[in-house]
Amino acid sequence: MPLEMSPASTEHWLEVLEAQGYRLTAPRRVVVEVIAQTDRALSPLAVFDIARIRYPQLGLTTVYRTLEKLEALGLVQLVHQANGCHTYIAAPAGHQHLLICEYCGRTLFFGGDDLGSLIDQIERESGYRVHEHLLQLTGTCPGCHTD
Ligand SMILES: [Zn+2]
Ligand SMILES: [Zn+2]
Numbered sequence: 001m002p003l004e005m006s007p008a009s010t011e012h013w014l015e016v017l018e019a020q021g022y023r024l025t026a027p028r029r030v031v032v033e034v035i036a037q038t039d040r041a042l043s044p045l046a047v048f049d050i051a052r053i054r055y056p057q058l059g060l061t062t063v064y065r066t067l068e069k070l071e072a073l074g075l076v077q078l079v080h081q082a083n084g085c086h087t088y089i090a091a092p093a094g095h096q097h098l099l100i101c102e103y104c105g106r107t108l109f110f111g112g113d114d115l116g117s118l119i120d121q122i123e124r125e126s127g128y129r130v131h132e133h134l135l136q137l138t139g140t141c142p143g144c145h146t147d
Helices: 010-019 026-036 044-054 060-072 116-126
Strands: 003-005 076-080 086-090 097-101 107-110 136-139
Touching (some): 010 026, 026 060
Parallel strands (some): 097 136
Antiparallel strands (some): 003 107, 076 086
């Protein structure tokens, strides 16, 4: 099962944004770089704190709007946290599932889908037709569990 580290190609993201006619101002670019280059799921506030070091005049609204734009383009995805907060991580290419550390937010994606027979069974029993699924596993990464 291939485990993929997430940091995406920042250059690719910038090309996609430019192709969409998105004006890459300096503060937007810093936000894009922060979220493209981390393997940790980050809240908008965490992105703000990191990006502000590189661009002190950055506004929080720019962070929210840039993250929303990246999500709309499929470049980042929302991660649901146990505490009800949302964080963002660079989206994988294609259909993959998320493995996330509940302590530090480090994230891996994995393929390999054995959900087919479970979904078949659920469809039979419920009468629903299932069109898609999201799978997120939460635990502790090698750096965070002590045993
Ligand atoms: Zn961890
Ligand atoms: Zn799947």
